[in-house]
Amino acid sequence: MGINSWQQDNQAGFCVEDSGDGIAQENLPKLFTPFLSSKNEGMGLGLYFCREIAKDLGGSIEYYPAPLGGAGFKITLPAQQDNENGSPI
Numbered sequence: 555m556g557i558n559s560w561q562q563d564n565q566a567g568f569c570v571e572d573s574g575d576g577i578a579q580e581n582l583p584k585l586f587t588p589f590l591s592s593k594n595e596g597m598g599l600g601l602y603f604c605r606e607i608a609k610d611l612g613g614s615i616e617y618y619p620a621p622l623g624g625a626g627f628k629i630t631l632p633a634q635q636d637n638e639n640g641s642p643i
Contacts, residue, residue, distance in 0.1 A: 566632075568628075
């Protein structure tokens with residue numbers, strides 16, 4: 555399980571990985587579908603809302619299988635620059 559972040563050119567992002575069972579192959583095509591859940595609890599809206607927020611900010615979110623098992627998600631967003639000294643906000 556881990557979180558890594560980076561900034562490159564006009565983009566900033568982070569990857570989040572867990573060490574669970576991962577996502578079943580048959581669920582991948584509908585992964586960001588609202589109300590889709592493989593759990594007994596919850597509404598199945600978490601990944602849907604994450605994708606919508608990323609899109610609204612001009613970014614993206616994508617799934618990848620985590621190297622040690624589990625699920626990984628890469629979130630990429632536009633990096634905004636501070637007008638005074640050019641440092642990222």
